[in-house]
Amino acid sequence: MELAAYLKSFLGLLAIVDPFIAVPMFLALTPTATAQDRMRIARIAAIAVFCVLSVGLLGGGPVLDFFGISLSAFKVAGALLLLLSAVDSFNAAPGRQRQTPEEEAEAHSKHAVAVVPIATPLLAGPGAISMVIVFGQSHPGVKTLGQVAHLGMLLLVIAVVALITWLTLRAAQRVSVVLGITGMNVATRVGGLITAALAIEILASGLTGLFPGLKQ
Template identity: 45%
Template sequence: MDLKPLITLLAIVNPLAIVPFFIHYTQGMGARQRRRTILISASTAFAVIAACALAGLQILDFFGISLASFQVGGGMLLLMSAMAMLNAQPAEAKTTREEVDDAASRASIAVVPLTIPLLTGPATMSTVVIYAERAQTFWQHAALVGYGVVVALATAACFALAEPIARVLGKTGINVMTRLMGLILAALAVEVMAAGLQRLFPALGAGA
């Protein structure tokens, strides 16, 4: 079984890096409301990954986008996410301060922005679509959807243990983990872009 998609997804989603956001957004919530937020966030993360795995290629076909172009664009997006992570920023965090303040005042922030875009944004979606194209059998597609379950469980576990994690690791520990994930993601991003460029320009792989 190829675990590279799972490693990539865990590196991008990186729920450890979102723990401070979760603590901020759920301040003042009761235990029941916080559990509900965790459940919705984890379920939504799975739904996004599963939808991209099962229908992502069809969406590309509908818009007439070649997978090679999508690989190059997706690889660039992954590399940008990796650069953000190397600076100890969450890969998918693209919200403004106004959006953060507005989200904190809403009754439910489980889907937006906690899950989308902080956990599963464009980089996550493009990664799933790229790996979905490489899946040749039903079981490979099923494994990709199953990786969504693993990501959802990892998200739920990190959020459920958010306060102990924040106390044990501290901001420095979370930053170190984020940078390590960013280094892994940068290497994977280069591989994705290289594969796309070889499809677009076959001469690049002629000497390989």
Template identity: 40%
Template sequence: MLNWNEYLQLLVGLLSVVNPIGIIPTFISLTTNRPPQERRHTAIVCAFSVAMVLFISLLAGEPILHFFGIGLPAFRVSGGLLVMMMGISMLSANNDNIRHTPEEKAESYEKDSIAIVPLAIPLLSGPGAISTTIVYAHGGQSLEHFLLVGSVILSVSVLVLAALLAAPKIADAMGRTGMNVVTRVMGLFLTSIAVEFIAKGLGELFPVLVKIFP
């Protein structure tokens, strides 16, 4: 079971990689011509979908890795590299392309429902969020551990819902510059967590490194 600091780190890391503030401009642009009731429904379905994807990752992520013969240390390193790429991109306040290609974004404008694809997947609960959840889920096998990680996932999903419901007000209050500042700060947290992932994964893959660099 993880200690309390690591659960707090999971909350900060998962919130940073999901980045509900950073998704607000995309959400507004994709729903600009839709009635308020439909935007509200889109926000609710999106937040629920984010929760479901992350809960599935929590419960089934490790068995899936075992099925494909992937060890957790290797997954820590690969997941850390992915999260680091996202963090570095966020530091320049330009993380759209790593989450969502221009072709996918153009296609999104033609969709009747954008709540699940592309908003929930891959923009919010994409590979980075899934990798982070799986890595931290491996920290324990007790019911208490899974309940605590589940509580973190639920908290992040509620914050996603709140951000999407209040998207126009947040955008007006913060402006593009303010949202970019928040994104950069989250990117810094995310890059630091990615370094922890990679260092721990390499230490498990190559125990000799731990002896050389304790």
């Protein structure tokens, strides 16, 4: 993969993780927290995002092999999930793919919210995990030096996304004041558009893999 492809992977993953969509939830779940507590929760959430997506990246291939699922079939399934997430982003609200109303209600009764529900499923949800699995399997040769370098670059992409997530949550109060609801909704909708476009590309790649005749 060329550098442009990794940049595309970064933008796509950042769009689907979408730290801005977590800002209102982050503030709602920490109404009485001190500034130090919020910084600690933001740090734990970002680390959890990195860990969840890294496990998906490194463990996705063996899981697909274990269940006998082809990469093309998984691309189609993952693309449909990403499209659903993109539709929710257009509405500027997390959908049931990220968090159900029952999970949200349970979250308000918990004291430790950094990992669940902020990190997962709100940020590193099924759509983001599907995306990193697809990206991770896009380079042939599991044990080659090229594959090791490929996975290393994708881990760097995930790390940068996690860093941006940490910075956004760390400054959640200021982000909420500066951008306001409208500004955060605009950013979320732009991310949804990027996610939808990327999902269409993955869907097309998966369909041509399942049905080679479509290439003609």
